[in-house]
Amino acid sequence: MSVSRNHDVESAPALRGGQFPAAGEGPALSLWALVAGLPAVLLTLITWQVVAHGPLLRADREVSDALVHPDRGSQLLADLGNVPVAVPVLVVVLGYVARRGRAARARRWWLPPLAAAVLMAVLPAFVVPLKEWTARQGTSVVPPGTGYYPSGHTATAAVAYGSATLVSLPWLRTALARRAAVVLCALLVLGVSFGLVRHGYHWPLDVVASWCLCAVLLSGLCWVVRGPVGRGGRRSP
DSSP, X not given: OHHHHHHHHHHSOOOGGGOOOOOOSTHHHHHHHHHHHHHHHHHHHHHHHHHXXXXXXXXXXXXXXXXXXXXXXXXXXXXXXXXXXXXXXXXXXXXXXXXXXXXXXXXXXXXXXXXXXXXXXXXXXXXXXXHHHHOOBOOTTSOSOBOOSSOHHHHHHHHHHHHHHHHHGGGOOSHHHHHHHHHHHHHHHHHHHHHHHHHTSSOHHHHHHHHXXXXXXXXXXXXXXXXXXXXXXXXXX
C-alpha cells in the first residue's frame, strides 16, 4: 500500500503552490521541440505563399468570401483582441499570480509574471516587421492599404489570454478549474479570430499565421517558467 502511494506522489506533476511540472530530458525535450517546431514551419510556409502570391492565397480569398458578413456580433468578438481589452486582463492575472507566489514564498515567484509581461511587451517586435515585409493588402471590406499580415489583434489576444492562462494554471487547485481556464482561453482566441475574419478585417491566413507565431512564442514562455518554484527552493518530486 505504501509503495503505491509513493509511486503516485512521484508520478504526479506538482501543480500546487505555484509549481510547474519540470520539463526533463529526452521525450519532454522532443515534445517541446515539436510544439514549437511545427507552428514555425507552418508560419514559414504561409509567409512564403503570401510574399510569392502563391496558389494558397486563392483558397484564402475563397474562404474569406464565404465567411465575410460584417455585423455587430463579429465586431464585438474582434474587439476582444484590442489592446485596451486584452492587456488589462493579463495585468490583473499577473498581479494575482505574483501576489500568490510571494505570499507562498515560492522560489522565483517573480519569474512567470515577469516573463509573461516581457513577452506581451515585445510582441510588436515580431508582428510589425512581418507586416512591413509582406505588405499584404486587406479584404474588400477594409480601406485600401497594406500591413494586414499577420493579424495583430489575433496575436494580442493569443499572447495576452494564453500567457494569463499559462501562469495561472499552477495556482488553480483542481483539474476541472485548469481545464476550464484552458477552454476559456481557447474560446476567447477563437472568438477573436472568427470575428476578425467574419467582419472582413483580416484574411483567414492572417489569423492562422498569428496562431503559428504565438504558438512558438507561448511555447518559449512555457520553457522559461517550466521549472518548479516550490517553497524554500526545494524541488518537487
